[in-house]
Structures are given as C-alpha cells and as structure tokens.
Amino acid sequence: MTDTTFTSAGQAAQPVRRDIGLKRRYAAERRFRLYGIAAISVGVFFLCALLWSVFSQGYSAFWQTTIDLAVRIDEMVIDPKKQRTTDPNVLITANYPQLVRNALAERLGVDKNDRMAMRDLGRFYSDGVRVQLRQMVMNNPDLIGTTQTIPVLAAANIDSAFKGQIDLSVPEANRKVSDRQIAWMKKLKDEGAMYQAFNKGLFGFGASSRPETSGLGVALVGSFYMMLIVLVLSLPIGVAASIYLEEFARKSRFTDLIEVNINNLAAVPSIVFGLLGLAVFINFFGLPRSASLVGGLVLTLMTLPTIIIATRAALRAVPPSIRAAALGLGASRTQMVFHHVLPLAAPGILTGTIIGLAHALGETAPLLLIGMVAFVADIPATPMDPATALPVQIYMWANEAERAFVERTSGAIIVLLLFLAVMNISAIILRRRFERRW
Template sequence: MTDIPLNGIANGTVARPRRDIGLKRRYAAERRFRIYGVLAISVGIVFLAVMLVTIIGKGYTAFWQTTATLPITFDANVIDPENKRATDPNVLITANYPKLAENALMAKLGINPDDKVAARKLKGFLSDGARAQLRTMVTDDPSIIGTTRNVEILVAANIDSAFKGQIDLSVDESRRKVSDQQVTWMKQLAAEGSLAEHFNKGLFTFGASSRPETSGMGVAIIGSFYMMVIVLLLALPIGVAASIYLEEFAKKSRLTDLIEVNINNLAAVPSIVFGLLGLSVFINFLGLPRSAALVGGLVLTLMTLPTIIIATRAALAAVPPSIRSAALGLGASKMQMVFQHILPLAAPGILTGTIIGLARALGETAPLLLIGMVAFVADRPATPLEPSTALPVQIYMWANEAERAFVERMSGAIIILLIFLMAMNITAIVLRRRFERRW
C-alpha cells in the first residue's frame, strides 16, 4: 500500500514526485552547448564573409581593363624607313612601334609633336605592351603598312587604376603617380569615347610580365590543367588498385598494419615535404626538367595518393558484407565479386575522394615552389615538359609585387581559384548524393 503525504490529502491532491535537480542542470548544459555551437558557426561565417568581401572588393576590377582606341597610322617611314623589309624580315620586328602609338595619341589629344614636356608625360600614358601588339599586327599582315587602323591599346597600369577610381586624385600631385596633365588627358579621351573599360581577356591569356596591365594567368591555367590531368591519370588507378588489394585481398598481418599506419601518416605530412621529395628524386636523381608541369604533377600525385586510398578503402568497407556473400554464393570468383559488385557500389565514395584530393592538389603552393615552378614564364607551355607555373604560385608571385595593379590581379586570380575549388567540391557533393545508396 502506498503512503500518501498528509499535505496532499489536506489539499485534495496527491503531491507530485520530487523533481530531479540534475535534470535542470543537464537541460541548461545542453542549451549552453547549442549556444556555443551557434556562436562558433556564426564566427566562422563572419570571418568567411569578411574574407570574401575583401577579396571580391579588391579583385572584381581585375576583370576589366582600360583601353584607348586610337587611329594608328602604320607609317612606313617609322616601320621601314629604308624599305628593306623585302630582303630583311627582321626590319619588321625591330621597328619603333611605340612611336606609332605615341604619334596617334598626340594627334588625338591635339598635342604639338615639338612639345617635349608633353611628349615626356605622354610616355607614361600607354602601356609598353603596345610594342608587341602592333608588331604582331604588322608581322601577321605586312600589307597594313601605309594604312590607318583603329586599334585598342592598353593604357599604363597607373592610368588604368586612376580611371577605375582606385587612386585618390584629390591629393597633391607630388603624392600620386598620375600627374594633373595625365588626368586632364584621361578625362578628354573619356569624354570623346576613346577611353573605356572592356572585359580583360588578357587576364586569362597573357603570361608573366613585369607590367601589370600585360600580365595574366594564361601560363598558370595551362600549367594547372596539365598537373591535374597527370594527377588524375596516375593517382586514381594507383590509389584504387592499392585500396582494393589492402581491403579485399591482403591478409591481415604486421606488414599490412604497417602499410596502413604509414598511409594514414602520409596523409598528415606537410605538403612541403613532398616538394623536397620531388626535388631530390624527380629533378636531382632522375634529371627531369625543373619547373615543368610533369614534375609538379608527379609531386602532387604523391601528395594526393594517401587521400584517395583512405577514401577508397572507406567506400569499399561501407559496402555490406551480404553483397560479398551473395556474389560468392552464386558462384562468382573473388575477382568478379570485387569488380562487378563491390567496386560499382563503392564508386560514389571513390569519386568523391578523388575530386576532393584533386581540389586539394589544385590549391597547393609549397611543394611547387621547391621544384622551381615559381619561375618567370611568359610563353604558354605546349607540353608538360616545358616550363610553366600554377595558379597558386602565380598568386604568390603577384602578392610579392608592390604595384597596386598586381594586388588587383592577385585578388582576381584568387577569385578564379576559389571558383574552381568550389566547383570541384560542389561536384563531389552532387555526385555523392546522386549515386549514393543507403543500406
């Protein structure tokens, strides 16, 4: 028989059991933990937002470049005053092409050619890249000599920055790199429609240059592409084969345990160690060319292999044992069981691990610095054996430059690299969800 407290009888009700004091504490601790989690996520989002806003704010202008549209007269007296181009083709290569651009600009602005002071200030208005641009036009089509063509000429980096509003023109002339006279000419050309911003195709096609306005990521994009192809062709088959052997065929022993431990340790090794390994083995011992995409791809393959092996083994282990038993029970050999049943079911996990490994390799800089891919490369590589660089290394090189326009291009290159990395990670997530099977 249960004893009922007298105060409960007096009030006409039965007293409730005493509440557990520890329950309130547990609920309070759970609420605090949730608050801490929300705060941690909020702090991370705030820092991410600040980083993205800073990078985009400094880099979006790199996708536009200021050009001056000028009527260039390809004067034969400047290009070939002695009329030797028929017998000496080098005359067209060594001609004074900047003079053509200067003459066109002076005529456009109404400047007297005898005004030496104005001519001196005018030299810093157009980019020195006009030499190569006009030379290419003449060597590709010598018939334009003696004609006048409207040509879009890149302006100098300081004029480009001033036109984009990145230079404070209200400060004293002695404290900025753009003179008042150049600002006046800039406004005059802009009012006439001869000075305008256009999409900067050179950012994706130009190679390395000492001039910000003529430097781009063309060589870096090709070099990164070569390296990713090499990593995919080597790391994926080797990593998958090693994973299948260790997970499905190898017997448990001290040797396999040692291999597994070393694979896990290699995944945590700093990337610069792989650069030292590539320098000593591929360059110093095997004699492969320095700063070549082939060496970079081999180094990144060694770095990516542990990630692919770990992800592949996890995907293989996630396949239920009943699939193996059913395949073997129906008479399939172990090889047939692995390649016709286990591997297709583990493919989503393998694909995800491979893409994540490639994304990590695409963003690596330290190992590439040690194998010489930080070299100044102006020409696009035709093969992986030719000198090249990579997107992260190009960003590193631009970060060391003091010019304002190089900082702009550095931020623009970071935006491109982030887009590539986000695309690869989103692809991994989509493919994982598309082909994943739950057991």
C-alpha cells in the same frame, strides 16, 4: 505521527528535485545550442570578411581600361633607314610604341615638340603595344602605310586612376598620375574612346613585368596539365592499392605497417613532398625544372594517401552480404570485387578523388621547391615545357611592389576559389546523386 509527517515531506520534495534537475538540463541544452550558434556565426563572419576582402579588391581585375585609337602605321617610323620593309629583322626592331604616341598626340592635340607632354603620353598607354603592333605588321606587311583602329591597353597607373583606385584629389606630387594625364582621361572618356572592357588578357597572357599585360594563361595551362597527370596516375594506383589491401591482402603485421604509413603520409606537410620530388625526379632522374610533369608527379605522391583512404572507406561501406551473395552464386573473388563491390563503391571513390584533386590544385609549397616559381611568358605546349600553377602565380603576384598587381592577385584568388568551389560542389552533387544507403 512524526514518521508519517517526515515521509510525506520527503515524497513531496522528490518532484521538486526532479523539476529542478529538468530545468538545469534544459538550461544546459540551451546554452550548448547557443555555443554552437555562436561558433557558426564567428566562422561565417570571418568567411564573409575573407570573401569580401578578396572580391572587393579583385573584381576590377576582370576589367581593363582600353583606348580605341586610330594608329597610322607610318613607314618612316618602321623603316627610317629606308631598307626593305618586308625584311623580318626590320619589322622586329621597329619602334612601334612611337606610332601609338604619335596617334595619341594627334588625337589629343599635343605638340610633339613638348618633351614633358610627350613623356606623359609615353606613360599613358601600355608598352605591350610593341608586341601587339609588331605581330599585326609581321602577319600582314601590307598594313604599312595605312591607318588602323586598334584597341590599346592603358598603362597600369592610368588604369588604376580610371577605375577610381587612385585618389586624384591629393597634390600632383603625391600621386603617379599627372594633372595633364587626368585631363586626357576625361577627354577620351567623354568622346567614348576610353572605356573599360572585359580583360581577356587575364586568362590569355603569360608572365610580364607590366601588370596590364600579366595574365593567368601559363598558370591555367600548367595547372591543367598537372591535374591531368594526377588524375591519370593517382586514381588507378590508389584504387588498385585500396582493393588489394581491403579485399585480397591477409591481415598481418606487414599490412598493418602499410596502413599506418598511408595514414601518416596523409598528414605529412606538403613541403616534404616537394623535397622528395626535388631529390628524386629532378636530381636523380634529371627531369626538367619548372615542368608540369614534375609538378604532376609530386602532387600525385601527395594525393595518393587521400585517394587510398577514401577508396578503402567506400569499399568498407559496401555490405558483406553483397560479397557473400556473389561468392554464393559462383563468382570468383575477382569477379565479386570488380562486378559487384567496386561499382557500388564508385560514388565514394569518385568523391574522394575529386576532393584529392581539389587539395592538389591549391598546393603551393611543393611546387616552389621544384622551380615552378620561374618567370614563364610563353604558354606551355607540352607537360615538359616550363610552366607555373594558379597558387604559385598568386604567390608571385603578391610579392610584386606595384599597386596594380594587388587587384591581379585578388583576381587570381577569385579564379582559384571558383575552381575549388566547382570541384567540391561536384563532389557533393555526385555523392548525393549516386550514394546508396544500406
């Protein structure tokens, strides 16, 4: 009786223990899911905070305050000594900002003898009108003596005030925009002569000490040249090296050493490649500093390990049966690789290449060491000309003291993020479009 009673109690306790164990496992699974959701939520929160901080400060960089102004191209201002107005030396040295200042004074009813008012007028528009008007007159000297309606860029402080980035309620002594300039802004805005237009100069201008005439033109062209060089060099070299190591090379200590070094190079800090480029391409081969060619070569060295690793992974993903079938039908090893294996691995190779290019596009440290941080105002015509890159331009603008460069910096970050997003999305789409599951 006693044994039977204990046995029945033990059998009854076993389902209870199993139920407790199942509840614990289910509770642990729920906690794990909550941890995962919490981790993703934290990541999404910081990503949204980053994007908000960049876009909230940078969207205004794509708009520039502009003033439509009827400017009389006065011959007495361009040629006060009454020399020949067709002489290029006379046209180059003319005081073109005075033409805009006189036009503004006439438009706003300002007494030209009032020095303080004329000084405020000189700070109302961008000094970039000097180049703008000079180019117009040199291209067509017949404009001298006529009145032309010209879109004039506002000065950086006026632009910031017009966009609401400067608190105009503080005392005049504590802000960079005077009460007189605020009254002029309101008058021109009410008349429709002062407005915000799309900032084409952000994509066309080069480097400048004035925020309103600073742009990404040099950086965009320099980045294009560098990415072209990286693509032309790293793709064929990386694919060829991968094919040899994966399909033709015999396994030995030498090939193992190469594989280890390739994996190590993929983890080397990018600044080391900048030091290598400085020592080899500039100091040894004598290539020009700040040139897109040198930047492209340095980024090629940095991108090669990524492309080789991605290509080898794509080649390994092709089933051995494809190779066996090709060889069984009489194809040579070279035909097997280039006619069967390589086309099937192409989507993975293309994805790895795009990701490598996106990585190279966002690099800054190696380009700083080879001198691409130089002040370059003219858009480069060839890869041998001085240039900068998008991340380097962001770095230079971030170090500027003027307030107006803050929005330029954030605007440049937005442009860079858009390029990187397009490249990564393209890689994902191509992978899903052409990927084959075996």
